[in-house]
Amino acid sequence: SEISKWILQTSEAFLNLKLVCCCLSLLYLLACKPQSSYSHEQAQVWAGGATSKEGYLALLQESEDTHRHYINSLSKQIAQLKEALQMRTQQLQESLEKARAKGVLPMGLEGLHRPQTHTDLQEFFKAQLSRAEVQSGEKLPSEYAVIPYESFTLHRVYQLEMGLTRHPEERPVRKDRRDELTGTLEIALQVLNGPRKHGERRRRSYSPSDFIEGLTRTERDKGTVYELMFKGERPQDFRQLVFFRPFGPVVRVKNERVDTRHMLINIIVPLSRRADTFRQFINNFRKVCIQQEGKTHLTVVYFGRDQIDEVKAIMDQTSRETQFRNFTLIQLNEEFSRGRGLEVGARAWRRSHNVLLFFCDVDIHFTLDFLTSCRLNAEPGKKVFYPVLFSQYNPSLIDNNQSPFPSIQQQLVIMKDAGFWRDFGFGMTCQYRSDFINIGGFDRNTKGWGLEDVHLYRKYLHSKLMVIRSPSRSLFHLWHEKQCADELQPDKYKMCMQTKAMSEASHGHLGELFFTQEIQEHMERQKLLNDSSHLR
Numbered sequence: 001s002e003i004s005k006w007i008l009q010t011s012e013a014f015l016n017l018k019l020v021c022c023c024l025s026l027l028y029l030l031a032c033k034p035q036s037s038y039s040h041e042q043a044q045v046w047a048g049g050a051t052s053k054e055g056y057l058a059l060l061q062e063s064e065d066t067h068r069h070y071i072n073s074l075s076k077q078i079a080q081l082k083e084a085l086q087m088r089t090q091q092l093q094e095s096l097e098k099a100r101a102k103g104v105l106p107m108g109l110e111g112l113h114r115p116q117t118h119t120d121l122q123e124f125f126k127a128q129l130s131r132a133e134v135q136s137g138e139k140l141p142s143e144y145a146v147i148p149y150e151s152f153t154l155h156r157v158y159q160l161e162m163g164l165t166r167h168p169e170e171r172p173v174r175k176d177r178r179d180e181l182t183g184t185l186e187i188a189l190q191v192l193n194g195p196r197k198h199g200e201r202r203r204r205s206y207s208p209s210d211f212i213e214g215l216t217r218t219e220r221d222k223g224t225v226y227e228l229m230f231k232g233e234r235p236q237d238f239r240q241l242v243f244f245r246p247f248g249p250v251v252r253v254k255n256e257r258v259d260t261r262h263m264l265i266n267i268i269v270p271l272s273r274r275a276d277t278f279r280q281f282i283n284n285f286r287k288v289c290i291q292q293e294g295k296t297h298l299t300v301v302y303f304g305r306d307q308i309d310e311v312k313a314i315m316d317q318t319s320r321e322t323q324f325r326n327f328t329l330i331q332l333n334e335e336f337s338r339g340r341g342l343e344v345g346a347r348a349w350r351r352s353h354n355v356l357l358f359f360c361d362v363d364i365h366f367t368l369d370f371l372t373s374c375r376l377n378a379e380p381g382k383k384v385f386y387p388v389l390f391s392q393y394n395p396s397l398i399d400n401n402q403s404p405f406p407s408i409q410q411q412l413v414i415m416k417d418a419g420f421w422r423d424f425g426f427g428m429t430c431q432y433r434s435d436f437i438n439i440g441g442f443d444r445n446t447k448g449w450g451l452e453d454v455h456l457y458r459k460y461l462h463s464k465l466m467v468i469r470s471p472s473r474s475l476f477h478l479w480h481e482k483q484c485a486d487e488l489q490p491d492k493y494k495m496c497m498q499t500k501a502m503s504e505a506s507h508g509h510l511g512e513l514f515f516t517q518e519i520q521e522h523m524e525r526q527k528l529l530n531d532s533s534h535l536r
Helices: 001-033 040-048 053-102 114-131 175-192 275-293 307-324 338-347 368-376 431-440 450-462 490-502 507-514 516-535
Strands: 150-151 213-218 222-233 238-246 265-269 296-304 325-330 357-360 364-366 383-392 419-420 429-432 468-477
Touching: 001 338, 053 429, 114 238, 150 368, 175 213, 175 222, 175 238, 265 275, 265 338, 265 368, 275 364, 275 368, 296 307, 296 338, 307 325, 325 338, 338 450, 338 468, 357 368, 357 431, 364 490, 368 468, 419 468, 429 431, 429 450, 450 468, 507 516
Parallel strands: 265 296, 265 357, 296 325, 383 468
Antiparallel strands: 150 213, 213 222, 222 238, 357 429, 364 468, 383 419, 383 429
C-alpha cells in the first residue's frame, strides 16, 4: 500500500540521517585528539633517542605540520558531511509535509528514532563477541576443529595454510590485507597514546617500533580477533591489546534467474601428437558434451603433421556415430605453442554472437557440473572464471596393489593421497571471446610450455574485470609422464621440473618409497620376533 511504501522510505531516510550524524560525531572526536599515526621516520627518531635540541625541534615541527594537515583534511570532511546532513534533513521534511498533506502520516512515527536502530546494532555486535572464542574457550570435537592463528609483525605474516603457492613467511600481497593489519596497529597506537584516565600516572608514548607481534584469526560466522603485543615500561613489562571486528548479518546482494539454455561453450584444445590421449579425451567429450549436454563446440588446433591423420579419423568417427557436427580442426605447420594455439582457436570463431570460451588441455577430464560452473561464473564485460583443478597423482604408485586396476572414473576421487589442488596453474579458464580480444589475448612471443597462461591471468588481474578463482570438484588433470625439453629456458625448465616432482605422489607416499628398504627391514625384524615368541 501507499502507506507501507511511505513508511519504508521514511525509515530509510532516518537510517541515512543516523549514519551521517554518527560519522560527523566520530570525525569531530578524532579532530580533537592528537594524531597518533606514526610515520617510519618518526619511529626511527623515537627509537634512536634523539637528544639534541635541534632533533627535538625538528620532530616537534614535523608533528605540528602533520597534525595541521590532518585537521584541515577533517575540516573538509566535516563540511561535506554537514552539507549532506542538510540535504537529507530537507528531503525528510519534504516527505513529512507530503504525507501530512495527503493525510497519510501514521501514528507512532516517533518509534523510528535513531537510538533504537543504534542500540539494535550494538546488541548484535555484542552478541557476535559473546559467541566468538575471544574471552573464553569453546568445546571442540577434535584437534582438526581448531582454527589456527596467523602471527604477524610490522612487515611479515606467518601462516599455516599455504597451499602450493603461498609461503610460510611472506609480505601480504593484497592491499586490503595490508590495510587490515596496519589499520589495526594504528588503532592500537591510538588507544595506547590516548588521553590518560583521571588519576593515572603519566605514560610513555608508543610508536610502531614498540610493536612486538600480533595474532589474528577469523571465525567465519562471527568475526576476526586481533591480539597485539607491545613493549612496556620496563624490559619484562608488556602491553597486550585485544580487538574484535564483528561480522554483520548476511545482506542480500542479488536474486536473479540465470538462463543457460542458449550459452554455447567453445572448447579449445591445442594439440601436437598424443593421439592416444586425444582418443581418451574424445570418449569423455562424447559422454558429457554430446550425450548429456549438446550446447558445446570443440575446436582442435593441431601443430605439425605427425599423427594428424589419426586425430582426423577420431573426429570423423565421432561425428558419424553421434551425428554431432560442432567440430573445427585447424592445422598449423609450426612449432607447438599452447598460447598460439588457443589464440588461433579463439579468433577463428566466425559466428556473429559472442561465445563463451573454455581453454582446455587434452589431458583434462571434466563433468557436466563443470560446464554449468563455467556458464555461471563467467559473464561478458564483468567476470572471468579461473578454476583450480584437482591434479591426479601417478596411479601406478597409488593403486599398484589393486587388481583389477581401477578405471578412470574410480581413480578420480578428491582425497589427500589421490592428488592435490593445482593452485599454481592458470591454464584452464572460462571467459567470453569479447573479453579475451579486448584484454589483448596471449603474449605471442611465448613459445612451447609455460608462462603464457600466467601472463593472461595477470592481464585480467590488472583490469576491472572480476576474476573468480575457486577449487572445482568436477575438473581433473589426468596424470601423465612429464617430459621437460632441453631447449626450454632455465626458468621454464625449473617450473617444468617442479611440476613433475609435485605430480608423482603425496609427500607421505614419496616418503614411503624413499624409505622402502628401512620399512622392509623393520617388518622382517618384527616377523622374527613374533615367530620366536610363538616358539616359546
